[in-house]
Amino acid sequence: MTTRTTRYIALLRGINVGGHNKVPMAELRALLADIGYADAKTLLQSGNAVFTAPATATAKVAKAVETTLAAKYGTDIAVMVRTADEIRAAVDANPLDVGHPSKFLVVFYADPVDRTKLEGFDASAHAPEEMALSEREIYYNFPEGMRDAKLPIVVERKLKVRGTGRNWATVTKLLALAEEE
Structure with missing residues (x-):
């Protein structure tokens, strides 16, 4: 049985702005891979990532990314997640x-x-x-x-x-x- 996957977009709030909440994009891609998310790509330096993960609620994906960011960087970074279809609809x-x-x-x-x-x-x-x-x-x-x-x-x-x-x-x-x- 194959697991259904979805393309997600994660939007991190307030990173790499004025020297605060520094999250290098290479580290963000590695962090997403560590969670088990595949094909991670980033856009710009402002916390935009596109990746593939097992299909689940976007809130669960956001929580996983937020928790992992908090553990790695010790900061509270809000993450909004949408599926590719939700971004298309928006x-x-x-x-x-x-x-x-x-x-x-x-x-x-x-x-x-x-x-x-x-x-x-x-x-x-x-x-x-x-x-x-x-x-x-x-x-x-x-x-x-x-x-x-x-x-x-x-x-x-x-x-x-x-x-x-x-x-x-x-x-x-x-x-x-x-x-x-």
């Missing part, structure tokens, strides 16, 4: 226009976004920034650039949960990497 579900890919952000959350925490919140008060909610993602468009964007900071404070964001170019590159044969 890309296809994007309701906003992507002007410039580096000015468009997708924030991934481990659990469904609690919309009740955003009731009465008026995102248009932060125009020209825009946002749209999905089940476990929030899409942001920043026509004037991300550097001074306020909307994601305000939203994260309201949600009181950690997510991790990737610009549109990175999301689509990860999808292409995950869908490679």
Whole structure:
């Protein structure tokens, strides 16, 4: 009997930023192999990994990666995991226009976004920034650039949960990497 496998994408929050939470990508690939995950590839230095593992809940995969990172580095690094199909669905579900890919952000959350925490919140008060909610993602468009964007900071404070964001170019590159044969 063969074990069914799935392509996963792991997004690590807040690594290799300003000298904090240093995780070299070669070490991340080795760490994934040590867990038993195969064909690990990384993209950029910001904690993006694509790998193959036995089909299971993404929460279990995230927990395995978080636990192993904590044991190796002694830090609490949040990891959001999606299957290749889930990343494809997130890309296809994007309701906003992507002007410039580096000015468009997708924030991934481990659990469904609690919309009740955003009731009465008026995102248009932060125009020209825009946002749209999905089940476990929030899409942001920043026509004037991300550097001074306020909307994601305000939203994260309201949600009181950690997510991790990737610009549109990175999301689509990860999808292409995950869908490679």
